[in-house]
Amino acid sequence: MMVCAANQWSGRSLVPFRAFFFGLFGARPLGCGAIGAVCGSLPVISSQGPIMIKQGTVVSMTYRLTNAAGEELDRADKNEPFSYLHGAGQIVPGLEKALAGALVGTQKKVVVSPEEGYGEVEERLRTSAKRNQFPPDAELTVGMRFAADDGSGQPIIFTVTELVGDDVSLDGNHPLAGETLHFDVEVVEVREATAEELQHGHAHGPGGHHHD
Numbered sequence: 001m002m003v004c005a006a007n008q009w010s011g012r013s014l015v016p017f018r019a020f021f022f023g024l025f026g027a028r029p030l031g032c033g034a035i036g037a038v039c040g041s042l043p044v045i046s047s048q049g050p051i052m053i054k055q056g057t058v059v060s061m062t063y064r065l066t067n068a069a070g071e072e073l074d075r076a077d078k079n080e081p082f083s084y085l086h087g088a089g090q091i092v093p094g095l096e097k098a099l100a101g102a103l104v105g106t107q108k109k110v111v112v113s114p115e116e117g118y119g120e121v122e123e124r125l126r127t128s129a130k131r132n133q134f135p136p137d138a139e140l141t142v143g144m145r146f147a148a149d150d151g152s153g154q155p156i157i158f159t160v161t162e163l164v165g166d167d168v169s170l171d172g173n174h175p176l177a178g179e180t181l182h183f184d185v186e187v188v189e190v191r192e193a194t195a196e197e198l199q200h201g202h203a204h205g206p207g208g209h210h211h212d
């Protein structure tokens, strides 16, 4: 294994982090625990009425993500909703499936199993490297993340878990691998994606992807 790029994700860059990992794991339908509660005053999006969430729509939502113990892992609030392109694998498969067909104003609690979320913990992704496999200017610290090429062409993000002498312990599992995810979501906007968004495979604008 050759470690090739330094520290992809620094600080709280949760959106690209999420977007990256969502593509890595396979998809299988999950019977989600849906508590569908549609509010009274639905904004009218077009003359045809509200658009349903389906392939090729951009969804903005608020959410609160907790683990099985009820600890909050992540959230997006009304003042800064999260946006994604539906059907593009930008969010975990279990949540994407649960949202299909929903309208703006829909509130749902969605329970996502690890296999429909960030995957199970895989021992084979726990590995080690030597310091000289990292870029010479990389100041290694526990918790740092690196993109590594394992030869398959699909980069894997490894987290440094331990530093002992010349040995660097790495974990390529997603930090949320093995977790059952509890999402509490509210759909705040659904619109048709632009041609550019469809081409890029992600949502643009507030709460979505920003290009420099």
Ligand SMILES: [Zn+2]
Pocket: 196, 197, 200, 202, 204, 209, 211
């Ligand atoms: Zn783009």
